[in-house]
Amino acid sequence: MLAVNALIDISGLHYRYPGTAADALAGLDLSVAEGEFVAVVGPNGSGKSTLARILGGLAVASGGHRAAVCGHDLLTEPGRLAVRRDVGVLFQNPENQLVAENVEEDIAFGLENLGLPASEIATRVDEMLARFDLEDLRHREPHLLSGGQKQRTALAGVLAIPRRALVLDEPTAMLDPAGQVEVLGAVARERENGLTIVLVTQEMDEVLGADRVVALERGSAVFDGPPAELFARPQLIADLSLGLPAAGEVGLALMQSGRRFVRTPLTIDELLDELVGSGGTQLTLGGVSEHPSSADDPAHGRWEAHTAADSPAPAGDGGET
Amino acid sequence: MRIECRNVTFAYDEGGRPVPAIKGVDLVAESGSTVALLGPSGSGKSTLLMVLRGLLEPDAGVVVLDGSVAADKEYAHRQREIGLVFQEPETQLFATTARDDVAFGPRQLGWPADMVDAAVEEALDLVGLTGSEFGERHPYSLSGGEQRRLALAGVLAMRPKMLLLDEPFVSLDPGARRDLAAVVRRLVESGMGLMLATHDVDQAWSLCDERLLLVGGELVAAGDWDFAGAGAELLAAHRLRTPFFVELWRRLGRPLADAPRTVAMATEALR
Numbered sequence: 001m002l003a004v005n006a007l008i009d010i011s012g013l014h015y016r017y018p019g020t021a022a023d024a025l026a027g028l029d030l031s032v033a034e035g036e037f038v039a040v041v042g043p044n045g046s047g048k049s050t051l052a053r054i055l056g057g058l059a060v061a062s063g064g065h066r067a068a069v070c071g072h073d074l075l076t077e078p079g080r081l082a083v084r085r086d087v088g089v090l091f092q093n094p095e096n097q098l099v100a101e102n103v104e105e106d107i108a109f110g111l112e113n114l115g116l117p118a119s120e121i122a123t124r125v126d127e128m129l130a131r132f133d134l135e136d137l138r139h140r141e142p143h144l145l146s147g148g149q150k151q152r153t154a155l156a157g158v159l160a161i162p163r164r165a166l167v168l169d170e171p172t173a174m175l176d177p178a179g180q181v182e183v184l185g186a187v188a189r190e191r192e193n194g195l196t197i198v199l200v201t202q203e204m205d206e207v208l209g210a211d212r213v214v215a216l217e218r219g220s221a222v223f224d225g226p227p228a229e230l231f232a233r234p235q236l237i238a239d240l241s242l243g244l245p246a247a248g249e250v251g252l253a254l255m256q257s258g259r260r261f262v263r264t265p266l267t268i269d270e271l272l273d274e275l276v277g278s279g280g281t282q283l284t285l286g287g288v289s290e291h292p293s294s295a296d297d298p299a300h301g302r303w304e305a306h307t308a309a310d311s312p313a314p315a316g317d318g319g320e321t
Numbered sequence: 322m323r324i325e326c327r328n329v330t331f332a333y334d335e336g337g338r339p340v341p342a343i344k345g346v347d348l349v350a351e352s353g354s355t356v357a358l359l360g361p362s363g364s365g366k367s368t369l370l371m372v373l374r375g376l377l378e379p380d381a382g383v384v385v386l387d388g389s390v391a392a393d394k395e396y397a398h399r400q401r402e403i404g405l406v407f408q409e410p411e412t413q414l415f416a417t418t419a420r421d422d423v424a425f426g427p428r429q430l431g432w433p434a435d436m437v438d439a440a441v442e443e444a445l446d447l448v449g450l451t452g453s454e455f456g457e458r459h460p461y462s463l464s465g466g467e468q469r470r471l472a473l474a475g476v477l478a479m480r481p482k483m484l485l486l487d488e489p490f491v492s493l494d495p496g497a498r499r500d501l502a503a504v505v506r507r508l509v510e511s512g513m514g515l516m517l518a519t520h521d522v523d524q525a526w527s528l529c530d531e532r533l534l535l536v537g538g539e540l541v542a543a544g545d546w547d548f549a550g551a552g553a554e555l556l557a558a559h560r561l562r563t564p565f566f567v568e569l570w571r572r573l574g575r576p577l578a579d580a581p582r583t584v585a586m587a588t589e590a591l592r
Binding site (some may be wrong): 236 | 497572584
């Protein structure tokens with residue numbers, strides 16, 4: 001994809017850590033359009049974090065054909081310095097990204113470094129506190145925050161400076177489930193506002209929402225396409241030490257054991273749809289077998305019976321035990 | 322072996338000000354049992370593991386190991402039968418070969434060379450990094466998942482009877498998580514006791530029969546409590562969530578007591 005509006009346009013990029021024999025990035029190509037949300041996956045050590053650091057101007061590529069990010073040439077020193085202003089980077093560990101005494105000072109930190117007038121900084125900090133739901137925590141010391149609150153504070157600090165792109169390096173890896181939801185929600189809102197996002201992740205559920213997923217192996221891209229296309233290739237998934245979202249693991253195993261689905265389900269809703277699906281129910285009742293699993297699967301009727309009786313209960317419902 | 326924690330309390334000292342981390346915890350964990358220590362970030366899980374292993378001394382209460390207490394002569398020996406694997410333990414690999422790194426612990430214990438060698442090969446086998454293939458590799462030449470399993474081997478080489486794992490799956494790729502889970506499963510099947518501190522409810526559900534919920538340093542639930550029903554509310558109230566398989570079974574209207582623990586079990590039930 002070589003779009004005129006490519007915000008990230010990288011070709012043949014190389015990076016080698018000092019004292020190592022192999023390239024961490026080995027001729028990587030990556031193109032991201034303005035407003036796009038791209039997930040980057042790959043086994044441990046495939047170059048994901050190295051890429052994140054280079055995109056943010058925080059590491060110096062060893063070489064490349066082309067490395068333009070937000071119009072800055074990352075192969076030059078001035079380009080790398082300039083890109084730091086346009087690309088924000090959020091890292092994995094919430095413990096070591098906060099620098100100030102409390103939440104509002106932390107958000108103000110980057111703005112102060114830019115030398116903005118105090119009144120402008122104060123306005124901007126208030127905006128960010130509201131945008132990331134941190135108003136009640138503005139005077140809280142970082143060590144008293146939960147992991148999710150720390151990551152949201154760090155994100156607010158990163159985005160306090162208007163950015164053209166956001167790079168996230170496994171931002172939920174160290175968070176509890178509630179913290180993961182908080183951070184992913186905040187990222188989703190930024191995406192809705194049109195921010196270009198590159199998300200490095202090991203969580204296959206997080207990949208599902210991306211416009212595109214790029215899979216790295218030994219420093220180069222071996223897959224670039226829609227998430228559903230990646231997850232439809234079990235052999236590639238296995239080769240890359242990846243996985244499917246939990247629902248997909250079950251769906252795929254069922255398909256491999258002979259169960260027939262219209263498509264590999266990737267979410268719990270899609271899995272339930274395939275197992276008890278309303279479409280299948282109607283086709284069975286009508287006697288038309290467009291839904292391959294409905295007619296010849298003896299278990300189908302059983303799921304169907306559940307469909308009628310069992311609309312999803314709210315979380316925390318007792319269910320039957 | 323049997324670890325019994327009786328009314329244990331521990332506070333960190335921050336500049337003379339005590340910061341309570343563990344508050345009156347009672348629990349039992351023993352060989353053959355699999356206990357998930359669940360809790361949100363900052364709930365005291367890591368601290369509790371360190372107290373159980375004796376790296377931190379309780380301010381009140383006792384940790385009883387096979388009937389012995391801290392004042393007893395054999396207590397230090399019992400403590401060594403507890404293997405604690407810290408978060409991201411691969412950051413502490415330091416030797417120039419995998420074999421040497423695993424041998425460090427047994428050598429520190431003063432074991433004779435042939436016993437050290439046997440323990441090292443056995444531990445490498447247990448984590449799926451056979452000595453013939455991996456023994457002479459530099460730890461840094463291994464993948465992230467292999468490095469984590471190598472660090473686990475370093476603990477297993479000291480032949481613990483109980484294994485305490487602190488967030489062992491964090492930041493591993495999905496394939497490496499599967500490999501590590503398979504190793505843990507095999508250890509448990511061979512009789513090793515497991516305590517798994519984590520906020521990963523799916524792994525806890527999959528690997529453990531008993532579940533403890535630690536919140537603010539206090540145990541708020543223990544035993545084989547229901548992960549659905551009231552248990553689901555408890556999980557949600559404390560920054561956790563219902564495991565995937567429990568949620569799937571609930572929405573299928575199937576008896577939650579039969580909720581599967583693994584993909585294989587789910588497939589068997591749904592095929």
